Amino acid sequence: MSTTLTDASRTGRKPRIRLLRGLNWLVVRQHRASILAVLAMTALGALWIVHQRGQMHDALVAVGWPEKPLEQTMASGALVLTINALGALPVVLAVFLGATLVSADQEHGTAQLVTTQSVSRGRWLTAKLCWCHLTVIVCSGVVSALFTWWWKPYRAAFSFAWHDGPIFDNTGPVLPALSLFLAAAGVTIGLLLRRVLLSMVVTFGFAVFVEVAWGLVRESLASPRMINYPLNANPPAKLDGMYEMDRWVSSSDGTLFGYTHCSGLETEKAANACVKENGIVDNVVKYLGYDQMPAMQWTGAGFLLLGTIALTAFTLWRASRRPL
Known part of the structure; x- marks a missing residue:
């Protein structure tokens, strides 16, 4: 029997099991602060929405709804705060996650260091983009699903109609698709500008422009x-x-x-x-x-996803053609 001792037996520690290895482990470790912040924000947002849904349910039951029709819709400060936070979420993810993803590495020289190792630029950037997009999908998808779960049974009590931006853009697939598109735009802007602060400012301006433009084309997503x-x-x-x-x-x-x-x-x-x-x-x-709302939302989400694919493809192509 071999008498060779492993590192674990010499130190008396149990070996750690890593769920992630190689490049994925490196990317997650590098961006762990951002990922954990986004996950914490998602958890808090989910708890808040669940709590507010319960509050609305109790208030409606107290006035005899649905047996009695509502005399007026409900527009509490908590509801307005929730809608404003959901509306700001795509911009926040684009500015603080997308715009800094590559520009920070370029500005600090990390990109050059990583790409001089055995990892190619394309593989390194693909791993970063995958984790960025996954984080955005999880965050926006969870809160959008929960807000949809809150709104649908009680939509008669909301002071916003289904076609208004606060409802249309924050339920169904629109919020995840818009968040992905703006995050991808932030990555592309950061790659081109190569400076963190400048990339964040330009991404913020672009995101605000996109949200305004989106509001103008929303009603064109279906035939009247x-x-x-x-x-x-x-x-x-x-x-x-x-x-x-x-x-x-x-x-x-x-x-x-x-x-x-x-x-x-x-x-x-x-x-x-x-x-x-x-x-x-x-x-x-x-x-x-x-009844046209679901088709309109999926049509809009489809255009946004095509834009995300185009931006991501351009980012990978640009990174493969020129040094970071």
């Missing part, structure tokens, strides 16, 4: 619908929860008039005469329905 219903009738049930994009009145032959075409006249008699003269018989509404 048109519906006619009699002039003096109540809106049909299918319009409940709709996002109204435009409205007209129309004659029997389909001619459209502005919604206030006859309502601005001084007397009801004059208004009725205007309606009769123009043959107006219907209301016409152009709208997006609540």
